[in-house]
Amino acid sequence: MFRKRKKGKTICTGKITSLMIVPHNSNKIKTLRVSNLHLKLITFIALLIVMSAALVGYLTIILHENDQLKNQQYILSSFFEEQQRAVQDNISEIAEIKDLDIITREKLEEFSLQVQDLTSNYIDKEVKSLTVSRSSVSGVATSFVGKIAELKALLNFLEDTDKKGDELFSALAEKQEELRYYLEHLPTYWPTKGIIESGFGNRFHPVYKKFMDHTGADIGGKKGNPIYAAASGKVVFAGKSGGYGYCVDIDHGNGIITRYAHCMKILVKKGQSVKVGEKIALVGDTGVSTGPHLHFEIRIKDTPIDPTLFIGTEP
Secondary structure, three states, rough: OOOOOOOOEEEEEOEEEEEOOOOOOOOOOEEEEEHEEEEEEEHHHHHHHHHHHHHHHHHHHHHHHHHHHHHHHHHHHHHHHHHHHHHHHHHHHHHHHHHHHHHHHHHHHHEEEEEEEHHHHHHHHHHHHOOOOHHHHHHHHHHHHHHHHHHHHHHHHHHHHHHHHHHHHHHHHHHHHHHHHHOOOOOOOOOOOOEEEOOOOEEEOOOOEEEEEEEEEEOOOOOOOEEOOOOOOEEEEEEEEHHHOOOEEEEOOEEEEEEEEEEEOOOOOOOOOOOOOOOEEEEOOOOOOOOOEEEEEEEEEEEEEOOOOHOOOOO
8 A cells, every 4th residue: 555645755864865766657656766865955055146146136236236336446646637727727726816906905005195296296395395486496397397207107007007906806806707608517506395215326126126326326305396407508408218107417627417307297398598496396106116205416528426525414
């Protein structure tokens, strides 16, 4: 009499483990005998393979992130060096203009005093010594003509200096405006009310269920919350863009572009100029999204950069 055995039943006796394979048809039962030592070795090797695969996967992600960070660091270093040189040049020029302005004002004060001295000296010494004699009149006239010539020379100098002062003031105002423009076009303004729920870098995508590069920062918020321009610039895209849903791209110059994705509603048009802090859209969940939030990107020369390097980690 034969006992029925389930398909694939394992019998462990002492040092040997038997795996019995029972077919559904009338074929012969197959028995696979493996020593416990071999079974442990196979299990260990299998675990080692799984762990090695996991380690390789982890190292691949780390190396990818490292390459991404190196590229980001190179782009940022080049960008900041270039911008720092431009700012330093402006600061140096402003300092020079201010120094020249101070010198000019000092010269103006100095020559104003000289004019006062000349006029008062003439009145005190020359006019008071006038007599009715022809010789006296002639001497005074000669002296007067000389003083007039000197006064005219001083007046011409003062007029030139005054014009120069206006030019210096104009140059200083121009440089200040350039710096103001530069700062207004750097994306440092927090784009919406909320906190960062998912940061920049490699992450497990909540929808696609796999590790992917996250090219921006997700700022949580209520549906309909206002979205603001992080800096002044020109709208270069306003519409639907695949997984981004309704999206706005703003060009700020110097190779900087900001992106505002998953919007519920867009309030600007392509080609429109916007000011820093201006309302451009409303928070939504369009495109590939698990809920209302703003996906905010900063790109420098088309390379995604961690937005927190510009806007910080909180408002």
